[in-house]
Amino acid sequence: MNATAGSRIVWRGQTYDVIVVRPSAVTLRDQDGGEFDVSHDELNRAAEPPATDLLLGAAETLVEGAQSTSELLVWREALARIAAASETHGQQREAVEKEVTRLAHELGRTVTARTVFRKLKSYNEGGIAAVADRRSREGRVRRSSSIDPRVIEALNIVLARRARESTTSKAVILAQVEALVRRNHGDDVAMPSRATFYRVLAAEDRGRFSFGSAKTRESLSLRPDRAFGGRPGLRPGEHVQIDTTRLDVMVRIDAATVGRPELTIMVDVATRSILSAVLRPVSTKSMDLVIVLARALVPYGRRPEGARETRRLLSTAWAEEALIDQERYERLRLAQPFIFPETITTDNGRPFLSQHFRAVCAALGISLTKAAPHTPTDKAHVERTFASISSLLLQHVKGYVGRSVEHRGKNVEAQSAELLTIAQMQELLEDWVAVEWQNRNHDGLRDPLEPTISLTPNEMCRAFREVVPELHVPLAKDDFIALLPIVHRRINRYGVTIEHRIYDSERLAHYRRRESQSKRQKGKWPIRVDPYNLHVVWLEDNGEFIPLRWSNGLHELPMMGDVWRSARAAHRSVDRDGQQDLDLVHAMRDYAGRGNNKPMVTRSAREKAVAADPMNLLSAEASAATTPQSDGAKTDVPVPQEEEWPNRGGFSFISEPTTDEGE
Incomplete structure (x- = not known):
């Protein structure tokens, strides 16, 4: 309490009015009118605020801001003066009429004598807390709801169940609440109207997001029903x-x-x-x-x-x-x-x-x-x-x-x-x-x-x-490799194939085309692989990790990185339907496997007849008969005699026109 001139304090069991406050002492006045000085140190050790001042805070809480502390102090001082005048001189009415004018001036509004008498009665019965005007507070008191409490209980049960369900309309909630009430309590419970139910639903759903995002609703339901607390870390790595x-x-x-x-x-x-x-x-x-x-x-x-x-x-x-x-x-x-x-x-x-x-x-x-x-x-x-x-x-x-x-x-x-x-x-x-x-x-x-x-x-x-100095020794290279996943592969003459990449090393000469001692893996060797290390894998043998490097060095050549980026972009941009090219491939494979067709007998005879035809310039017999031998050697191929207009080709000749026809 901050005691100023005009306030009251309780010291050594008695109430005193503060008259003057000086740097080193305070002048107090008792109930009999006697005045004396008391040092600040003495008052700080033993002085207390009066009970009426303690009730000021309670009065403010009850009024909830309707009246300020200064207004309550004005009323308290006025009522105290009226009470003192009534006890000393017995002139209550004259004191009330005198305080009406003073209260109107200090409060800035009209105050009637009836109001002062009512406040005085409340002050004598309950102190300063009873003087507070409760009309504004009572106006904000929540009215008792006419809805059956069992309906409110069922509504909260339905809303609690919807934490992980899909979002629906309010009409669905109304139907579910009504069904739950009928199932638990029968037809004795009266359901409110739709408008009243929606107003109660809006009040009970505040903060639950029952008709908003389902993800938000689930996240809110997972929060604990207690005050959040933090656990700060005392050092790096502790948590x-x-x-x-x-x-x-x-x-x-x-x-x-x-x-x-x-x-x-x-x-x-x-x-x-x-x-x-x-x-x-x-x-x-x-x-x-x-x-x-x-x-x-x-x-x-x-x-x-x-x-x-x-x-x-x-x-x-x-x-x-x-x-x-x-x-x-x-x-x-x-x-x-x-x-x-x-x-x-x-x-x-x-x-x-x-x-x-x-x-x-x-x-x-x-x-x-x-x-x-x-x-x-x-x-x-x-x-x-x-x-x-x-x-x-x-x-x-x-x-x-x-x-x-x-x-x-x-x-x-x-x-x-x-x-x-x-x-x-x-x-x-x-x-x-x-x-x-x-x-x-x-x-x-x-x-x-x-x-x-x-x-x-x-x-x-x-x-x-x-x-907070600390010493943490990081793991070594072999410890890192030992934590990597294992794949089992055979070691061929060219190395090891992993994810379409070939890894090789000069130290694989002793392992090529040999099987391991593991019968469970059918002779395959354990290879440690880092999913995000493209260049090196490790062969594990007798506790040793043998590094195998990526043998394809094309990506290290000049401009090959740009070449492969361009090739990848072109590869992804092409629409690879490929059905027409696949048909061509199948046709070539079918012909290569089938070979040429076997000639038939009739076809062979016809080919011989055509070959023997002297009119066929492409025939081998005709070319042999008409071609002279340069070295004078005899030939066994008979030369047929010339015929006048031979007819072997299966077509007719057009005769020359006669004189009669010409006429």
Whole structure:
């Protein structure tokens, strides 16, 4: 309480009026009119506000703002003066008439003597709290509803059931409520009118979105019915969250398949750093989660050979075409902090609960914590990071489909020839994390004393390392390879074929065309494969990983990258119906397999007769008979005598015209 001149205080069990307030002492007046000075220190130790002042707050609460504190103080002082005049001189009416004029002047409105007498009676019975004008408060008191409470209960039951159902009209809700009331209580309950029911429905549905987006309604129903709390990270890696979602971008999986891959990320709560991000073309498996963990545990600078070559090969599209030095991307990738996850929070998906993933985490000393079922707030940081990736990166990517079907355009599939491949999208995502996300101010990393200062994930990690130093040794190259998935292949004389690529090494001389000791794999050898390392795979034998490099060096030749990009674009732009070309191929294959037709007997005789015809200049016999021998040798082919107008060709001759005919 701030005591000023004219106020009252309680000191040592008695009530005093404050007369004068000086820097070192206060002049008080008791009920008998005696005045004396008391120091500030003494009053601060023992003085209390009077009960009437304590009731001022309660009066304000009851009035709910209808009357201000100053107005109540004016009434209290006026009524106190009237009460004092009545007790001392017995002149109540004269005191009331005198206060009417003063109250009208101080309150700025007309005050009647009847109002003053009514206020005085309330003041004598209940104190200052009873003086407050309750008309405005009583006008806002909710009237008792005429609707049967059982109808309200049934309405809330129906609305609670609609959290995961499709959106319908209000008429359906009315029918369901009416059916539920009849089933539980019979015909004794009177249903309200349609207009009244809709008004009650609007009041009960506030905040539930029963007639809005079904996705929003489900998300709101998953929120816990309690106050939200935060658990700040005490150090990097103490609390890490992992989750998987379908990417909102169409990418090219292979030459004939276009789809939306799945994105899995790991987020550190203390620094908001994205430790790892991996795309998979199909549903994420436990082995894919192990790859995510391997990329988080092994920094970019310590990854095996082939990682940088693959990144440079794929990133030429957005680096070299824009005349940006690739070394700038490399420096930012190398500057990412290494954070070892101590505890990982997952959802209840099957890949996260698989024995494979749990065994790998146990071997690495990482604890797993499962989120409560249908409670996305248990891993809110990774859920929010997905939304940030979509708004900051994915919306700029060709083939963005939006967060739902209603936000998707019609020409997404038509642009499939220009979509990024999944390998390009993977490297683009990792470059974006290193360049923008790790160096972008985060709202969750604001200084509590100076909220205008927000740090980036890299800055927050460096600040933690200054105050809470720690030593986490990253995994080595062989540890990274040991976490990669295994495929089994035969080692041929030319090497190993994986995804239509040939990998070879000089160290394969001892393994070529030989079988392994594994009978379960029928003599095939185990090959460790990184899905996003195109240049190197590793042959595992007796605990050693033998690197096998991609033997096709065409992509490293000058201008071959441009040649293959042009060839891929032409290949995708051509409409490959191919039915006509396929018919031609079938016709050639049928003829080659069938050969020439076997000649018939009649046909052979006819061919001999035609060959013996001297009028046939192409006949072999005729050419032999008419052709002279240069060396004078005799021939056995008989020469037929010349005939006058021979007729062997099966056609008639036209005779010369006679004299009679000419006449």
